[in-house]
Amino acid sequence: MAQPNDLLAVLIDADNVSPARIDAVLAEIAQYGTASVKRVYGDWTKTQLRGWKDAASEHVIQPIQQFDNTTGKNATDSALIIDAMDLLYTGRFQGFCIVSSDSDFTRLASRIREDGVTVYGFGERKTPDAFRNACDKFTFLEVLEVEEPEVADTAAAPSTRVPPAKLRGDAKLTSALRKAVDTASDDDGWANLGAVGQLMRKQQPDFDSRNWGYAKLSDLVKAIGLFTIETKPGGIRLQLKKKSQPA
Incomplete structure (x- = not known):
């Protein structure tokens, strides 16, 4: 059961998540505890990730640079997984929030749970069942969409x-x-x-x-x-x- 004082590590796969959704994601995460670590991973030399600059600055999310040194290999995923394990070994966190629709994080979620630490997953409806089921709780990004104020009450x-x-x-x-x-x-x-x-x-x-x-x-x-x-x-x-x- 999540507690307000739980310390959470929030790890975001920038290749897989739009910065336009991060407001709603962090608002949801705030219900589970305090996001004491917030990191977003990507190759910031890519033009398609430029939108993350303002979002990361606004929400004080640490950008982690990871170059794609080899075509066809997802170095970003590897960097996120390595950091997650380093953070897990500190024993400081009661929960991990993995923000991605990528099934490559299935084993990571399972491994974290083996230590009795809660895993909250966030991804699109296309997220494979394996990753969704490896989490304690998985939330679809689509249900977190913020409606325009004038539409919400109609x-x-x-x-x-x-x-x-x-x-x-x-x-x-x-x-x-x-x-x-x-x-x-x-x-x-x-x-x-x-x-x-x-x-x-x-x-x-x-x-x-x-x-x-x-x-x-x-x-x-x-x-x-x-x-x-x-x-x-x-x-x-x-x-x-x-x-x-x-x-």
């Missing part, structure tokens, strides 16, 4: 939400939620929403209600309509709706 905003009927037709989602509720439920069949969310993320590191356009898990669960939901002093709880008995 009727157009909810249109990005997957409608309830389509949610109920998503067999993978509904099956996973049913299993999580069943596992987390007490003798009366009620499960705490927070526990359900934790189970879902353990089984699917990229699980995030925002993937379906819902800001909160409670909003997603309500929209699906398969569960009875109650709000109690201790939080929100839910259980699978009982089927109507035949007349």
Whole structure:
């Protein structure tokens, strides 16, 4: 469970991430702890990385230069991996944030977790399953996009939400939620929403209600309509709706 005082190392693959997204990424990371180390890796002689200059300066991210000495070899990835292991060996960090859509970081994420350190991954939806599943939590960059203020409060905003009927037709989602509720439920069949969310993320590191356009898990669960939901002093709880008995 992330704590506000957790120290985090943020390592960014500039070849793989647009600087336009770094504001939203760092805002998300702030929920998990304090980014005490922020580094972005790339060959800064490349014209396509020029946009990172202002972003790195604004957010006090240390640019790490790595020349592509050999065609077809990703020297940037190697530099990031070496630094990550050096930082891991210091024992100072409770979490690592790897910002990339590259599956080359799969083994790195697994190795960090072997030391009991949490790994937060950030990448596009195209990110291979192997890297996503190697993280404790993986967030799609697309769900972190910041909407224009004048659009955010209009009727157009909810249109990005997957409608309830389509949610109920998503067999993978509904099956996973049913299993999580069943596992987390007490003798009366009620499960705490927070526990359900934790189970879902353990089984699917990229699980995030925002993937379906819902800001909160409670909003997603309500929209699906398969569960009875109650709000109690201790939080929100839910259980699978009982089927109507035949007349």
